[in-house]
Amino acid sequence: MAGLSDLKASFLQLLQKREVTVQQVTELYNSLQGLDADKKSILEQAFRDVTRDSMVKDKGSYSSYVSLSIQSAEKGVCLHTLPFILLGDVLDSVTLEQCKQVFTFMESQVHVWVAPAFYSAGKHLLLRMCNDILRRLSRSQNTVFCGQIQLFLVNLFPLSEKSALNLMSHFNLDNVTQYSKRASDKEDYPIDYNLYSKLWSLQDFFRLPVQCYSADKWKTFTESLTDVMEAFASYKLEDTSGSRKQKEALPPAVIDDSHYFAKYLTSERLMHLQLGDNHFRRHFLIQILVIFDYLTTEVKFKAANHVLSDAQQKWVQETTAKVYQLLEETPPNGPVFTAHVKHTLERERNWVSWKNDGCPSFIPDTATTLSVRGRKRQAGDLVSTPLQAKKLDLGNEELSRLWNLNPDNLKACKAENRVYVPELSSFFEEALEQFDPEAQIEDEYKLVNKPNFTWRALRLLSRRSTHFFQGTQATTKTLPDYLTAVIQQTAKDTTS
Known part of the structure; x- marks a missing residue:
């Protein structure tokens, strides 16, 4: 045990110095006696100790230790998981505001994370760190940061990565919309409570669409949706985006045409305002289109009895046309917005088909074709791999084109157009x-x-x-x- 303590003391003494280089770490590592496994384990703990201590004194110095650990891993004196472990320790000890700075550093090192050695060692650690941050954030107050993390994960992981996929098509049943279950007798609201109740009760169908396959639930769904659609049709919206004079009177910082609502308020007092709000209407109409798409699209994990009848499908088709008409009438730029919605739903159907097929990879796995456990490709691999793909590279573009005109050259020689013996x-x-x-x-x-x-x-x-x-x-x-x-x-x- 004394020997291990001496090793740790030596590493700590070096790492605590200012401007320590990877060459110094490597030289010390090679000069010390002991098993490589023991030295790497002790060096890892020394890195974690000095990084933790630096967070108390100078919260910005962690980046130098993470960078040094990356260089040390490339030199082989520590494991490739060490930089991710250090970042995890840092994120666990800072506030949400400081997490943004740490995450910005993580984004700047994405070229390191995607390197084969680091990616295979730390992809799950990175995913765990990002999910831990997302759990600490508020989706309504930290939307930009949440989106930044999601984009980072999208750029980091390939399309074939299934860790973020909802493979079994489960619904988010925790997303419950609370609203008044009975009419208030204290105040006289301009909107009928019956309409208010029907509009917000539809959120439960949007949350769990399989309810619509039940006969009694389907009746409730169609009646409520019909009444809400009629209410939307009776409230004609005006395009207020063209009030140029009002905008010119305001300073540029005040003018903001974008609105975001993570979740709308359900107070009865706001109902008459929401019916006249174009953003609210668009959100609701898109929800209708999404649930219609689910009800009519073949999904792999649907039950056998989750199928609409011919009459139900006809009603869905007719109502879909009405929804698109209301979307086109909703300012601003109704037709353009509707075209984007149609395009998005079409792409969503492609993703559904992809999941139904078992989520096949979009990009072939080149790792197995370029090397097998790091060994150099043999001459047989160079020939067999293209032959399996029915394409051969002869080293010359024109020769390769001529050779690959037909995948079966013997069969091609017997083709009628290759009979050159005249009568x-x-x-x-x-x-x-x-x-x-x-x-x-x-x-x-x-x-x-x-x-x-x-x-x-x-x-x-x-x-x-x-x-x-x-x-x-x-x-x-x-x-x-x-x-x-x-x-x-x-x-x-x-x-x-």
């Missing part, structure tokens, strides 16, 4: 015409006296004509005379 009649047609005395073709210009023609003619006759092989009694003086005799005999057989 006897067509090939010797011109030569036969030249034999006619009326053609008045001099011997030196006849085809049988041209070497190119005679060579091709002999090859063709050897394959197609029985007269190519003459008996031993037959005698010819020259090759043109021989071809003339054979061509004429072949022509007689063909015409007879």
Whole structure:
């Protein structure tokens, strides 16, 4: 135990110095006696101790220790998980406001996290850290920071990563909307309580759409939704975005056309204002389209009886058209906004189909094709891998293109368009015409006296004509005379 204590003391003494370099850490690591596993474990604990102490004295010095741990891991004197462990310790000891600064540092090192050695060692630790921060944040008050974390995870993990997928299509049943269950008798509100109750009761169907497959629940859903849609149609909204004079009178800092509501208030006093609010209407109409998409789309984990009847599907289709019409009538830029909604829902259907197919990877796993446990690719791999993909790289773009015109080259050679042996009649047609005395073709210009023609003619006759092989009694003086005799005999057989 004394030896291990001495090791830790040596590492602590070095790390506590200012501007310590990775070379110094490496030299000390190599100079100390002991097993590599023990030295790495002790160095890791020393890093954690000095990082923890630095958070008390100077909360910004953690970044230098994390950077040093990254360099040390690259040198092989510590594990690749150490930088993630240090960041986890830091995040556990700072406030939410300070978490933003730490997370900004994490984003700046994303090129390190995606490196193979660090990614395989720390991807789950990074995911756990991000989820811990999200649990501490408020979705309504820290929306920007929450979005920043989500974008970081999207950029870090590939599309094929299933850790963030809702594979079983579970619903968020914790999202319960509270509203008044009975009409208030103290004040006279401008909106009928019956309409108020129907509008907010629909949130329970949006939260758990499978209720609509029940006959009694379906009746409640359709009646409430019909009344709410009629109320929206009766409240015509005006486009107030064009009040240029009012905007010109305000300072630029006051003008803000964007609004965000994490969750709308459900007070009866606000109901008449919400019916006239274009943002509120758009949120509600999009919720309707989303639940309709779920009810009519095939989802892998739906029960067998979760299917709409023909009459129900017809009602959904008709109501969908009304929803899109209300969206187009909702200012500002109703038609443009509606087109974006349709496009988004279409993309969502593609994701549903992807999940139904078992979430196949969009990008092939190149790790197995480039190396197997770090070994160098063998010559057989270079050939077998392209052959399995039915494509071969010959090292030349044009040769590769020609070779890969057909995945099966032997089959391609037998294709009809590759039959190059002509018919006897067509090939010797011109030569036969030249034999006619009326053609008045001099011997030196006849085809049988041209070497190119005679060579091709002999090859063709050897394959197609029985007269190519003459008996031993037959005698010819020259090759043109021989071809003339054979061509004429072949022509007689063909015409007879």
